[in-house]
Amino acid sequence: MNEELLLTLEFEGTEREEGRILLSEMISKLEALTSSMNAVNRALTHKRKTTLYYRVAELNRVTEEHIFRITVEPVEKNIESRSRIEETHHRFFEELNRIRTTKEPSAEMSDDVIERFQALVNFDQDKFGGVVLRNHQSIVAFDDELKSAISSYLDSSEISYGSVEGRLERINLHGKTKYFVIYPESGPQQIRCEFVSDLKDSAKSALDERVVVSGRKFFRANQPFPHRIKVFEIQTLPQSASTDHLFHMRGESDDPKPSVETIRDLRNDW
Structure with missing residues (x-):
């Protein structure tokens, strides 16, 4: 095993379950x-495709501490x-610790990344007493502070319609x-679009x-660009259609307005 590429998830069982944890x-958590x-x-x-794959390299239990450790390693087909x-x-651990301390991720980390972080670190207290992830040089605990920081970031938004x-x-x-995900030709890399059941057929056909x-x-x-949309309507475009104006961005401007106002104008332009 290459020690520098190993990742170890450490699960603490609960007293209620006498330290036992459901395999599922x-x-x-391994999937997350x-x-x-x-x-x-x-x-x-x-x-856009999955390019990293892992397999279990080691599994052990510290009975007296109700601790299970699962170590995974990248597989050859990566x-x-x-x-x-x-x-x-390295960036994975760095981003989680950054969110814990600064309450926000690096600019290149989309909401899709942070939502996956949230799915990873959140767990039912009835299932685990605690969860820790470590590698050869870093460690991060999936504690209330980290959960709260991720939730606060994902919940903070300004709203407009368009x-x-x-x-x-x-x-x-x-x-x-x-929800579905759209990939614009310009602007954000992707946008999560949440919809009600009435729009399910429209979403599937699109x-x-x-x-x-x-x-x-x-x-x-x-x-200037949204990270999430609550969908009211879905319109499928013909192949020849173009609505590039929806993502038109202004170039240099002599507009003396503060940047926040300019950004709000950009939001309302499309």
Whole structure:
């Protein structure tokens, strides 16, 4: 095993369950870890496909402490080089610790990455007494401070109404909140679009199509593009259609207005 590429998830069992943990709960966290690592890697490389794969390298239990440790390692079929995997692991820990201390991630980390972080670090107190992730040089505890910092960041938004164009390439119909993801030709890398059940057929029929999504847009402070949309309407575009004006960005301007006002004007322009 290459020690520098190993990742170890440490689960603490609960007194209520006498230290035992459901296998499905641990597998769920391993899947969330893989998903989060790939999200970070996509943010760094701008690739859309999964390129990092892991396998269990070691599993042990410290009975008297109700601790289970699962160590995983990258598998040979990984497309990425060793240096890229090391960089992804480094940035993964760096981003989680940055969110803990500064309450926000680096600019290149999209909401998709942070939402995957949230799925990874959140857990039911009835299932685990605690969860820690470590590698050869870093450690991060999935504690209340980190959970709160991630939730606060994802919940902070400014709102306006309008439309956005992009290609609808991913859709999730499971769970309470149904959503799809659009990939604009310019502006943000991707936007999460949440919709009600009445729009399910429209969303499904628009998969892999260029669409104009209209609804309530949510923005981070001082950001001209939305990170999330509550969808009211989905319009599928013909192949020849173009609505590039929806993502028109102003060039240099002599406008003396403060940047915050300019950003708000940009939001209202599309």
